[in-house]
Amino acid sequence: DQVLHIVPETFQQVQHLQLLCSTFVLDLWKPLLPEDIRAGEDLHIRVPASLVQEVKDSLDQHMIFHRVLIPDVQKLVDQSMPRERSSHRQVSGGYVYTEYHPMEEIYQWMTQIQKNNSELVTQHFLGKTFENRTMYYLQISQPSNKTKKIIWMDCGIHAREWISPAFCQWFVKEILQNYKTDPKISRFLQNLDLYVLPVLNIDGYIYSWEEDRLWRKSRSPYENGTCYGTDLNRNFNSSWGSVGVSFNCSSDVFCGSGPESEPETRAVAQFIKSKKSDILCYLTIHSYGQLILTPYGSTTKPPSNNEELMQVAKEAAAALTGKYGTSYRVGSTALILYSNSGSSRDWAHTIGIPLSYTFELRDTGTHGFVLPANQIQPTCEETM
């Protein structure tokens, strides 16, 4: 359907337009009634798609000049709907996984998830953020008499990377929905426990919803409250402060006043240290770039188990590409991205966790951090 803009010049043209409106039962947007059509005044009519050509031909025949005001009415309507009504919506127990959620809703989601899956899921206190918000992680663990190895995954260390917490939520949902029926997942859970931290940088995430969509860091104040935020992924104790950082608070890669200077960093580091002998794999989820990054960022010297790290990552990238053709590059941060120090992934590896990876999810720059919600599903599906 199109909306045409017409300015009739003569009384004859007005009459013809009135005839058109009644013959074809056209939808007048301006004015409201055919009898109010006047020469020299704007006319906006919506013409159903099937009649567009015929109406335009008739206008041409009568030398009535017209312009297309809205080329596709349905597109505009769909776009203006606050929630998508298509069947592609992924809703599980009322929670819409194909939309981005503010922190309040994520807190509620965690409570619900534990309630609905209490045989498998427990919610645990990890620590507090600078602004005194509670950090929780979810433990997905199948009861058994053997001690299991752990896979840790955190999302949302950088506030603006919204697709990252969306992925953590999706991941939890997928595991819980399918562990009984999917043999791969059930075998997984027989041997491994999953620990998921849906949002690490809670203060920053909330700030990106309320004040500045493209905020990256935490919200701790420096320089007498004139400057805010540490890049939490430069704040870990791995070659801290050596490369790819700034000591200036106003920089987006400000590494803090010292290693683990930030409460969020300490909360994560303390916990992982306490469990490190059981943690097999450390995953930290970011965007954008479509990369699977291995240690290290602070040096190009490869880690001791580089071959194994690369092999596993390459298999993961191949499986990911197999889903929708999305291509991911694999390699060490220092070689394929940029140099940086103080990253959580590097730190996890240096304290002895053998498999440590940063995932940079979609895309490669077309939308960057502002990935449309309609890409949540394919991104998450391929990453699973």
Add this chain to the structure above:
Amino acid sequence: DIDGVGHKYYLELELEDVLDKDRTVNCSAEVLYHLGSKTSAPDVQVTVQGELRSTEEADKEFYNWIRSLEKELVAENIPDSHGNIPPELEPIHLLAWVASGYVIWQNSTENTKFHLAQVKHVKQVKRSDEDLQFDFLVLLHEMVSQELLPWEVTLLWHPQHGARVSQS
């Protein structure tokens, strides 16, 4: 490596039409980054092998639509926080991309990687000649420093004359 001059890169690229995903066109490019001088944009030569699709119809429609607006177009946050762009503003987004491309070219070195993160603000300015003028405030994301750099850039556009940056 060209001694005393700078570093030259030879590229073979495949261009994908954003509005027609099945369509690709090959092109080759030579990029010369000048030694030392941080204030000079790299030299770029591009050859397109094949034809770019004609966009005459869509160009005309967009041009006529803008010209028919009673008040100058003003918009903010393209895309919005959730990544959405109202369909009638898609062409504005594409023009912002073009304008950003110019700014990125002018400011690129071998150690930068820029992307357009968001159009913060766009204002149409009515002109006495046939061109359309858009004053943009764009946010460019630089990958290495992770900084978001705001940039003001004015773009002129006409269906037959194409796009030109008039100031940035």
